[in-house]
């Protein structure tokens with residue numbers, strides 16, 4: 001007999017660690033297709049979240065499914081610490097070639113964005129002989145020790161877990177909406193002051209930067225900041241690491257968002273969307289940096305297994321063949337225009353920002369003070385859920401708008417229509433208290 005959703009969720013609450021679920025909705029998903037997923041009762045949801053930017057090719061893209069099935073018939077796994085297979089080599093070569101810049105690159109595989117960040121941190125230290133790492137306030141890099149030590153967005157990722165990895169220093173990320181004055185110069189001055197007074201620049205191994213900060217609330221840095229940051233790194237011999245776990249594989253309308261840097265980063269970290277849901281991540285570094293570590297300095301028994309590589313190669317094919325970068329730009333513009341139109345009629349929208357299909361809608365209680373409107377955000381996502389649109393928020397108040405890159409105009413317009421009505425409901429106080437309270441978020 002099939003257990004009811006309520007029974008299943010109760011059983012899960014009994015057996016699953018509470019660290020592993022962010023409280024949005026009690027969803028038990030049954031199947032997915034394109035921009036839609038369906039729960040066990042048959043309710044369909046338009047997915048404006050893409051499982052946190054993992055499903056850039058949408059749910060169950062037939063070419064991903066086909067590639068996995070074909071591979072599973074032949075070979076599921078070899079331990080890539082001991083031998084290789086064709087899909088792994090093909091994927092490594094493709095990733096090395098896709099990275100911006102003309103420098104030769106090599107790839108180290110892992111299973112998650114978190115372990116890839118730990119890998120990049122290890123590599124940067126080994127290659128430079130320096131220990132210090134610069135990361136940004138409010139960044140999210142993952143939950144393994146290196147990654148959580150660089151993250152600075154939630155106490156739940158740190159409380160009780162210390163000591164973190166030493167020598168990680170956090171600096172201010174330039175936030176055009178929430179900071180006043182000359183933010184580029186001020187943020188660069190902060191780094192220069194850090195190097196002049198507390199941390200010798202020549203002891204810093206790497207700066208880890210999300211080219212667009214994701215979980216911080218979709219924060220796009222000014223181009224001039226990236227230019228000056230790259231120059232500062234060059235001057236001090238610091239490696240520039242583009243942390244592209246969320247932005248990579250087309251999310252912002254480019255293969256990698258670091259294409260916006262004037263120089264190619266030394267290391268690119270990639271995960272999430274690479275495998276269209278299969279666990280695969282990659283540290284893609286300038287070839288000679290990789291001479292600094294040797295086996296088993298960064299191996300995992302199940303990394304780059306045959307199924308994951310088949311899914312990843314299919315993902316890259318789909319992005320290329322189906323023009324998903326162009327679609328992310330085009331649909332991103334359509335979505336953004338619709339969101340800007342919604343802002344004209346809703347005072348609660350303080351800012352609409354982002355790139356491609358990585359958009360954020362910053363909800364505020366007052367446009368002058370920019371105070372975060374947490375309850376409104378919870379009300380909007382609850383109302384949208386009720387109407388069949390799945391989305392979440394970041395930083396307590398920034399609606400995350402991130403549908404699959406396969407989305408078409410009709411789905412964009414439907415999502416915008418539901419969002420508009422959900423904003424109306426939220427502002428008019430029509431969302432039931434219990435629904436709002438159930439949205440915990442993070």
Ligand SMILES: Cc1ncc(COP(=O)(O)O)c(C=O)c1O
Pocket residue numbers: 052111112113114115117140141142143210214215243244245246247271272
């Ligand atoms: C920018 C960024 N880096 C790293 C991670 C961690 O990736 P994973 O959850 O695959 O370990 C995330 C996940 O949300 C992320 O957004």
